Structures are given as C-alpha cells and as structure tokens.
Amino acid sequence: ETVLTQSPGTLSLSPGERATLSCRTSQSVSSSFLAWYQQKLGQAPRLLISGASSRATGIPDRFSGSGSGTDFTLTISRLEPEDFAVYYCQQYDSSPKITFGQGTRLEIK
Amino acid sequence: EVQLVESGGGLVQPGGSLRLSCAASGFTVSNSYMNWVRQAPGKGLEWVALLYSGGTTYYADSLKGRFTISRDTSMNTVYLQMNSLTTADTAVYFCASGATRYRSEYWGQGTLVTVSS
Secondary structure, three states: OOOEEEEOOEEEEOOOOOEEEEEEEEEEEOHHHEEEEEEOOOOOOEEEEEOOOEEOOOOOOOEEEEEEEEEEEEEEOOOOHHHOOEEEEEEEOOOOOEEEOOOEEEEEO | OOEEEEEOOEEEOOOOOEEEEEEEEOOOHHHOEEEEEEEOOOOOEEEEEEEOOOOOEEEOHHHOOOEEEEEEOOOOEEEEEEOOOOHHHOEEEEEEEEOOOOOOOEEOOOEEEEEOO
C-alpha cells in the first residue's frame, strides 16, 4: 500500500503570505493519479488539483500543484481568509487502492 | 446541477448492520466512478470503497469484507451495505463521484454513523 505523508502537520501563516504544502509518497506515483482536496470545518472535501498540477473547475489561480515521482507540492501564492482549512493529498494506484495523506492544517497566524 | 445526497446514517449497536444511500442528480451514476470515503471524529479522510462505471468494485483492505458498494441505476443511487459494525466504524460517511477513477469532483454532505452500545 502506498503511504502518503504530508508536512507540515500544521502551518501558521497570515493572509497575503505564500503557503507551501508537501506530500511525499512511499513509492513512486504517476502524476496523473495525484490529487489535492481542501476541507473546511463541517464541510465535505473539495477537489482543488488533479493530475498533480491541473486546477479543478472554479479553483482560483492562486492555487497550484507541482511535483512528480514521490514528491508533490501544493502552493497557495497569496493566502486569502477563506483558504484557511485542512488540505489532503490523495493517490490512486493500480491495485486499485486509494489513499489519503493525514492532512495539513493551515491556520491563521 | 450535480448533487449527491447521503442518507441512512444513525446509531447502531456493535455487531449490527446499516445501509447507506447516496442519491445522485445531475448525472448518471452508471457513467461515473463512485466512492465512499469516511472520516472518524477529529480524524482525516479514509477511502472505503470504489465502484467503477463498468460495475467492478474495490475496497479498502482494512474492511475485511464487511462492506459492499452497489448501485441501482433505476434510482440513480449508490449504496454502502455495512455489516459486523464496530466502534471503529464510527464516522461521517461521504459519497463522492468522479469522471475518472482517480479523482472525485463531487461530494455529498455526509451522513454520520455512530456505533455504540
């Protein structure tokens, strides 16, 4: 089973700052099968990025994804107040199994 | 407009069974990849089951064969039959759909399952 490890566990930043969230996988993952989700308290997750770098419909361009192999990154260029939430990476493998990272909590500093 | 509405959650005793429903609108479940994902209180997301558009099903290893995902195309609804429930199954269960098997574009609001005596 592919394990996804997200870091940091909690990230404290101020609006307007840049956020960089990491997702490392225990084995190489096809970029096509790596996605990022945002979840606000009490809400369902929302798809942000698929294929490691393609923004989902309606997602602002301040969100970007990058990476390949075992190292993937979600970047939020300039934080808006509504961006403070928990972020999860997710991978799909050929078993097929789907696994999520443990999440990064982005909080207001 | 795409919408997913889960129902069927509630309080159940350990060892009991429950069937969750996910009613879809705005798209056809038989043409989509349908997932169930759960979230224990205060914890992260855990994938539970996947139903391919072609009908093949896949499950998380941790479930040990206790859960079954299925669909009723006439009702445009997906189900999750859960048997031999334990307290570890207490969670909000989300239904999610995707045009491909490796992402979920649409999510329901979730239904809470509480396993307790």
